[in-house]
Amino acid sequence: MNVRDSPIVAPQTPLRPAGHIVLDEVTKDFGANRVVDRVNLEIERGEFFTMLGPSGCGKTTTLRMISGLEEPSSGRIRLQGVDVTDVPPARRNVNMVFQAYALFPHMTVAENVAFGPRLRKVRRAEREQRVAEAMRSVRLEGLEERRPGQLSGGQQQRVALARALVNRPAALLLDEPLGALDLKLRKELQLELKHTQLETQTTFVYVTHDQEEALTLSDRVAVMNEGAIEQIATPRELYERPATAFVAGFIGVSNLIHFRADERENGLARMRFGEGQQVALRRPPSAGTASEILVTVRPEKIKLEPLPEPASRVEATVADVLYLGSMTQLVVELPNGDRLTVHRMNDAVDDRQFAPGERVTLYWAAEHSFAIEGHAPPVHDTGS
Amino acid sequence: MSDVFLSRSGRRALLGFFGAFLIFLYAPTLVLVMFSLNDSAVAGFPFVGATLRWYSAAVHEPEVRKALLASIEVGLATAFLATGVALGVSYALARRRFPGRSVVSALALLPLVVPTVVMGVSLLVLFRPNGPVIPIPLSLWAVLIGHVVVALPFCILILMPRIASIDRRLEEAAEDLGASWWQTFRLVVLPLIGPAVVSSLLVGFVTSVDEVVIASFLVGDQVTLPVYLYSGLRFAERTMMLVPVASVMIVASFVLVVAADLVRRAGDRRLGAA
Numbered sequence: 151m152n153v154r155d156s157p158i159v160a161p162q163t164p165l166r167p168a169g170h171i172v173l174d175e176v177t178k179d180f181g182a183n184r185v186v187d188r189v190n191l192e193i194e195r196g197e198f199f200t201m202l203g204p205s206g207c208g209k210t211t212t213l214r215m216i217s218g219l220e221e222p223s224s225g226r227i228r229l230q231g232v233d234v235t236d237v238p239p240a241r242r243n244v245n246m247v248f249q250a251y252a253l254f255p256h257m258t259v260a261e262n263v264a265f266g267p268r269l270r271k272v273r274r275a276e277r278e279q280r281v282a283e284a285m286r287s288v289r290l291e292g293l294e295e296r297r298p299g300q301l302s303g304g305q306q307q308r309v310a311l312a313r314a315l316v317n318r319p320a321a322l323l324l325d326e327p328l329g330a331l332d333l334k335l336r337k338e339l340q341l342e343l344k345h346t347q348l349e350t351q352t353t354f355v356y357v358t359h360d361q362e363e364a365l366t367l368s369d370r371v372a373v374m375n376e377g378a379i380e381q382i383a384t385p386r387e388l389y390e391r392p393a394t395a396f397v398a399g400f401i402g403v404s405n406l407i408h409f410r411a412d413e414r415e416n417g418l419a420r421m422r423f424g425e426g427q428q429v430a431l432r433r434p435p436s437a438g439t440a441s442e443i444l445v446t447v448r449p450e451k452i453k454l455e456p457l458p459e460p461a462s463r464v465e466a467t468v469a470d471v472l473y474l475g476s477m478t479q480l481v482v483e484l485p486n487g488d489r490l491t492v493h494r495m496n497d498a499v500d501d502r503q504f505a506p507g508e509r510v511t512l513y514w515a516a517e518h519s520f521a522i523e524g525h526a527p528p529v530h531d532t533g534s
Numbered sequence: 535m536s537d538v539f540l541s542r543s544g545r546r547a548l549l550g551f552f553g554a555f556l557i558f559l560y561a562p563t564l565v566l567v568m569f570s571l572n573d574s575a576v577a578g579f580p581f582v583g584a585t586l587r588w589y590s591a592a593v594h595e596p597e598v599r600k601a602l603l604a605s606i607e608v609g610l611a612t613a614f615l616a617t618g619v620a621l622g623v624s625y626a627l628a629r630r631r632f633p634g635r636s637v638v639s640a641l642a643l644l645p646l647v648v649p650t651v652v653m654g655v656s657l658l659v660l661f662r663p664n665g666p667v668i669p670i671p672l673s674l675w676a677v678l679i680g681h682v683v684v685a686l687p688f689c690i691l692i693l694m695p696r697i698a699s700i701d702r703r704l705e706e707a708a709e710d711l712g713a714s715w716w717q718t719f720r721l722v723v724l725p726l727i728g729p730a731v732v733s734s735l736l737v738g739f740v741t742s743v744d745e746v747v748i749a750s751f752l753v754g755d756q757v758t759l760p761v762y763l764y765s766g767l768r769f770a771e772r773t774m775m776l777v778p779v780a781s782v783m784i785v786a787s788f789v790l791v792v793a794a795d796l797v798r799r800a801g802d803r804r805l806g807a808a
């Protein structure tokens with residue numbers, strides 16, 4: 151080999167490491183109905199990525215467009231750097247785990263799992279070995295000869311997982327895979343799923359409307375609302391720093407304060423509530439001081455005892471008390487009429503009791519107030 | 535057992551009705567089989583003695599054998615052709631949205647309500663030997679085409695509900711796992727509607743073997759069995775030979791129906807409790 155044959159130009163690598171799965175302005179219309187609205191996503195290799203949102207927000211449709219079962223009305227989809235927008239599902243290196251599992255009822259468990267390798271003409275010996283491996287990874291050994299109709303819901307779910315994993319896809323697309331199971335089994339299988347994901351180092355794109363599930367399992371979460379993505383962030387970021395009123399409301403309890411900056415200094419904005427009372431906000435948006443914005447604070451960050459350096463200090467009236475075992479949930483009303491939820495651990499020796507109508511003083515740090523976008527009324531997640 | 539609460543006399547009346555119904559349904563058949571074994575030159579009472587000579591006569595009559603063979607050939611061809619076409623039409627009707635879908639559906643089912651005489655005449659005009667329309671000579675081929683048209687709606691009515699009842703996501707799952715459309719059809723759809731396909735084949739076969747009107751319009755030199763039977767009635771000396779043939783046809787259909795039902799049950803069992 152001649153020295154001069156060595157490449158002068160670097161092999162074609164993208165300038166920026168492109169995402170494993172990229173959605174670029176992906177939109178889906180069903181008739182006049184826009185179901186997915188200009189979605190942009192970059193999912194990394196090996197990531198556990200979750201799409202979270204209320205029923206009907208377009209999660210399944212987005213997932214089906216990644217799998218190829220649905221065609222975008224506009225926008226592009228790239229898998230491993232290749233534009234697959236026009237590639238049929240059979241030739242995309244991703245596999246779907248359907249919500250109702252969609253196992254083939256006329257085949258045994260082993261035949262179900264072997265379906266993909268068989269079509270891809272994997273040689274018999276290797277096929278059998280891969281099926282056995284997949285069965286082992288989801289702990290289904292011994293059930294090879296059963297039919298799906300003879301399995302429990304949890305077992306069927308695992309067969310669906312094995313049937314997809316056996317193909318060693320670049321990514322696994324899971325549409326509420328635990329949605330049909332009872333709570334206890336769901337918790338159990340959540341852990342198993344996460345374990346399987348880490349073990350196989352497969353990219354998981356996971357769809358759920360269960361915020362707790364999303365926060366527990368995911369590396370990153372995209373919160374969707376009415377076809378559009380509201381925020382993409384790590385679970386911690388999503389919870390601690392919701393970007394929009396919708397996210398604040400969907401992830402946990404929404405605590406919104408209508409905030410107008412009365413004074414600003416050293417990057418701190420304050421809204422005054424009379425003598426010695428104020429809500430403080432670190433890093434306020436630079437927009438016009440007079441305009442009203444929404445500020446959120448998480449219920450467990452609000453204390454009823456003085457803090458060393460309480461930036462926010464507000465007197466409020468207790469409206470509602472709910473005993474929840476390990477903690478007590480209070481709903482309090484601020485002088486301006488906004489209502490906040492406060493979580494108070496029941497960890498003191500002499501637990502203070504509260505009654506509606508009682509006056510309390512709330513304290514929290516400036517860092518725990520966040521300005522959020524949008525003035526949409528918060529949506530309360532009543533589910534799960 | 536008794537889902538409906540009946541008084542004793544009510545139950546007795548129901549039983550009597552059921553008995554009368556069975557007699558009405560099966561007495562002619564039994565009588566026919568009986569006469570086929572009767573050692574008498576006319577099909578009727580009294581019962582003289584048992585004999586197989588009419589069977590032997592029928593078997594040794596080349597015309598009967600040729601007609602039987604022709605019927606089986608046309609029947610099998612009708613069964614497979616009608617079922618094949620019905621599979622395609624049913625799949626399209628059950629799964630695809632396309633313009634004119636309801637028109638196709640109506641046209642495919644139309645032969646159900648067109649009298650077979652009308653159909654026979656129109657096909658005869660169409661296939662007329664010296665006619666300009668379609669150069670198909672009057673023959674078993676022409677009969678086959680007529681029988682496929684007649685059997686098609688029955689096959690569609692059997693197959694379409696079964697295809698429509700398959701969870702669409704099974705097909706999507708197959709596609710997602712790398713199956714082409716044809717592989718999905720062969721590996722997922724077909725096994726799931728297998729029992730219905732058997733029923734469709736059977737109905738296609740029976741429809742053809744049974745059919746006399748269209749066949750009598752379109753047969754050429756070689757007649758089918760029903761046409762042979764029908765024309766044979768005009769000759770007294772042939773009539774006794776037709777009785778055993780008819781008996782065999784009845785018993786054979788009975789066996790076929792039972793066999794098809796067993797296949798269907800085995801298929802359902804195979805799918806387990808799903």
Ligand SMILES: Nc1ncnc2c1ncn2[C@@H]1O[C@H](COP(=O)(O)OP(=O)(O)OP(=O)(O)O)[C@@H](O)[C@H]1O
Binds near residue numbers: 180205207208212
């Ligand atoms: N084939 C279709 N034709 C017309 N509308 C559709 C179709 N599929 C989905 N939709 C609509 O698109 C919207 C989004 O549906 P999608 O299934 O993506 O929601 P989702 O977020 O998965 O909801 P869920 O949590 O209930 O599963 C819904 O309003 C739904 O009615």
Ligand SMILES: [Mg+2]
Binds near residue numbers: 209210211325
């Ligand atoms: Mg969905």
